[in-house]
Amino acid sequence: MYMTQKQKMINQIIYAANRLGFSDAYSIFKGYCGSQVVILMYHRVEPDKNGWLLPPISTTEFESQMRYLSKTHKILPLNKLAEYLREGRYLDKKVAVVTFDDGYKDNYNNAFPILKKYDVPATVFLVTGHIGSENLFWFDKIRYLIWNTKLKKIELDGFGDFSFDSKFDRLNSIFMILEKFKKIPNEKKNHLVEELVNIFDVDIPRGLGKDVILSWDEVKEMSENGIDFGAHTVTHPILTRTSSDQTRFEIMQSKKDIEKRLDKPVDTFCYPNGTSSDFNKNLIDLLRENGFTCAVTTIPALRPSKMNLYKLGRLPTAGSYESFKFFVSGCYSDASNILNHFRRSNVQN
Numbered sequence: 283m284y285m286t287q288k289q290k291m292i293n294q295i296i297y298a299a300n301r302l303g304f305s306d307a308y309s310i311f312k313g314y315c316g317s318q319v320v321i322l323m324y325h326r327v328e329p330d331k332n333g334w335l336l337p338p339i340s341t342t343e344f345e346s347q348m349r350y351l352s353k354t355h356k357i358l359p360l361n362k363l364a365e366y367l368r369e370g371r372y373l374d375k376k377v378a379v380v381t382f383d384d385g386y387k388d389n390y391n392n393a394f395p396i397l398k399k400y401d402v403p404a405t406v407f408l409v410t411g412h413i414g415s416e417n418l419f420w421f422d423k424i425r426y427l428i429w430n431t432k433l434k435k436i437e438l439d440g441f442g443d444f445s446f447d448s449k450f451d452r453l454n455s456i457f458m459i460l461e462k463f464k465k466i467p468n469e470k471k472n473h474l475v476e477e478l479v480n481i482f483d484v485d486i487p488r489g490l491g492k493d494v495i496l497s498w499d500e501v502k503e504m505s506e507n508g509i510d511f512g513a514h515t516v517t518h519p520i521l522t523r524t525s526s527d528q529t530r531f532e533i534m535q536s537k538k539d540i541e542k543r544l545d546k547p548v549d550t551f552c553y554p555n556g557t558s559s560d561f562n563k564n565l566i567d568l569l570r571e572n573g574f575t576c577a578v579t580t581i582p583a584l585r586p587s588k589m590n591l592y593k594l595g596r597l598p599t600a601g602s603y604e605s606f607k608f609f610v611s612g613c614y615s616d617a618s619n620i621l622n623h624f625r626r627s628n629v630q631n
């Protein structure tokens with residue numbers, strides 16, 4: 283799988299940290315000398331890692347992580363954590379929040395039984411235009427096309443050359459093409475995705491979305507059994523690349539869709555893609571004015587606090603048990619914060 287230099291470096295640090303017992307030691311240190319509030323980000327949970335969809339965390343690994351957390355942390359629903367932070371209420375030393383993005387069916391099939399077993403509350407962010415629909419998310423359409431095309435390579439106008447020779451090439455090409463598509467304004471992107479269907483000459487089976495994405499019945503059952511649902515737009519565009527009307531629609535409609543189905547208020551939001559360039563002050567104001575009490579990003583270094591309720595950082599979880607323990611121990615976000623502090627003071631100087 284494609285990895286950036288930074289990811290490779292982090293993996294080496296994690297390996298070394300665990301060999302030296304650093305993650306366990308740091309976790310104990312944090313237990314005495316501070317608090318540890320972590321929001322974990324999951325997408326897919328499957329027994330088997332192969333296939334065209336976003337690589338999942340394995341069901342066994344997910345169970346190990348939930349077992350660990352249920353022993354070491356107080357686990358709160360996201361909106362409870364936001365409430366506690368906003369009101370400055372006492373938090374246990376170690377608090378964790380479990381979140382899932384997009385609304386994949388494996389959340390119901392594989393994660394939900396484990397969440398029930400360990401009594402873990404979780405928040406699932408739904409892309410509501412796809413729940414119970416036959417259609418794949420736009421990024422999964424691209425994954426399916428590249429995974430199944432008979433082409434060996436392609437030159438895409440304005441995007442570059444891509445090779446599909448081996449499984450490794452296909453995974454790299456998926457990563458590269460998705461990164462490029464994320465940067466395209468929404469309408470143009472949707473149009474280009476449909477063009478790709480012709481270019482790759484692959485039939486996407488009708489109804490494939492139903493096998494991959496949650497149904498409203500599954501959402502309802504989960505909601506009645508300790509799982510919260512938050513808004514994650516209607517079609518998963520990057521909200522800094524949509525018109526202001528579209529942005530408002532994507533946010534408000536996804537909230538309304540869930541509230542109507544579950545008859546419960548929705549007060550949490552998740553920015554599609556969630557990096558620092560995928561949200562801004564206008565978006566935060568819109569969320570605050572429309573009944574959302576917090577929003578999550580995909581930035582691991584941001585520590586959840588009262589000051590950043592609308593840009594809460596989350597930790598990645600797809601790696602090994604070792605990397606999970608490393609991230610959960612708090613040392614990654616602490617180290618990033620210290621580095622950022624020094625960077626900022628160097629800039630100011």
Ligand SMILES: [Zn+2]
Nearest residue numbers: 383384554555
């Ligand atoms: Zn998403």
